[in-house]
Amino acid sequence: MELVSTGSSLPIGPEHQGLNPFAGPARPNLIKTKDLRKEYVTGRGRLVLFDGLSFEVAEGEMLAIVGESGAGKSTLLHILGALDSPSSGDVYCASIRLKTLSSRQAASFRNREVGYVWQFHYLLPEFTAAENVAMPLLARGESKAAALKRAEKWLDEVELGDRAEHRAGELSGGEQQRVSLARALVTGPKVLLADEPTGDLDSRTAGVVFDLIERLHGTHGLTSVIVTHNMTLATRCSRILRLEKGRVEEISPQLA
Numbered sequence: 001m002e003l004v005s006t007g008s009s010l011p012i013g014p015e016h017q018g019l020n021p022f023a024g025p026a027r028p029n030l031i032k033t034k035d036l037r038k039e040y041v042t043g044r045g046r047l048v049l050f051d052g053l054s055f056e057v058a059e060g061e062m063l064a065i066v067g068e069s070g071a072g073k074s075t076l077l078h079i080l081g082a083l084d085s086p087s088s089g090d091v092y093c094a095s096i097r098l099k100t101l102s103s104r105q106a107a108s109f110r111n112r113e114v115g116y117v118w119q120f121h122y123l124l125p126e127f128t129a130a131e132n133v134a135m136p137l138l139a140r141g142e143s144k145a146a147a148l149k150r151a152e153k154w155l156d157e158v159e160l161g162d163r164a165e166h167r168a169g170e171l172s173g174g175e176q177q178r179v180s181l182a183r184a185l186v187t188g189p190k191v192l193l194a195d196e197p198t199g200d201l202d203s204r205t206a207g208v209v210f211d212l213i214e215r216l217h218g219t220h221g222l223t224s225v226i227v228t229h230n231m232t233l234a235t236r237c238s239r240i241l242r243l244e245k246g247r248v249e250e251i252s253p254q255l256a
């Protein structure tokens with residue numbers, strides 16, 4: 001595994017964009033893509049999703065990625081989280097150069113460095129909320145007792161401590177998404193990757209889940225990348241990138 005500093009001479013967080021003498025030192029980039037290309041070769045030809053995609057996410061940033069359906073947002077998020085590989089180019093996530101990882105190291109990276117939240121929660125409905133949250137800890141060999149104890153602490157964090165013994169399938173959509181957030185973070189990752197985490201929820205519940213993501217992002221010092229269709233929620237992020245026609249464009253959250 002190659003650990004490379006992704007620190008850039010160009011600080012990119014919003015707090016660095018003006019000439020604020022009190023802004024403090026630039027934070028390092030925890031995520032960086034360089035000349036990323038993704039193409040699919042299908043029976044009907046070559047589909048180039050993006051090419052020459054380069055951007056950085058500084059430690060502690062909350063980045064929204066927006067763009068039309070089919071623009072490649074999910075594919076990009078999968079590539080950032082080592083769930084898919086680019087056709088060419090480089091990705092650093094949690095400051096690790098992903099192309100240098102063996103498949104075992106990539107599995108460990110996914111378990112330890114990154115928390116994932118999806119539009120559909122993918123909880124196991126017959127298992128309790130606590131058992132679902134404990135799964136990533138059991139997968140890395142922790143004892144059941146220790147894993148369940150930590151899972152319960154995380155259910156408290158998402159304000160579902162009183163539902164620990166409920167089966168996941170019996171919870172509401174918003175509660176299920178909060179359980180999946182606890183499952184994403186129970187391993188103590190540096191990076192949170194969320195793909196339309198509120199896309200399947202009504203607007204009030206979406207707001208509650210987003211409030212929680214925002215709070216946990218702050219209290220746990222996360223670096224977060226959130227794909228969303230919801231511009232109201234996107235404008236609450238520190239930065240917005242629009243993925244369109246294979247390019248990323250920075251949008252100011254104030255002007256969006």
Ligand SMILES: Nc1ncnc2c1ncn2[C@@H]1O[C@H](COP(=O)(O)OP(=O)(O)O)[C@@H](O)[C@H]1O
Nearest residue numbers: 040042047049068069070071072073074075076
């Ligand atoms: N395995 C694949 N083979 C061919 N095309 C694919 C494959 N996976 C995704 N695509 C295509 O890539 C495009 C982008 O998909 P996706 O990343 O899911 O977009 P978004 O999340 O922005 O809606 C879509 O047109 C989709 O059909």
Ligand SMILES: [Mg+2]
Nearest residue numbers: 073074075195
């Ligand atoms: Mg998608």
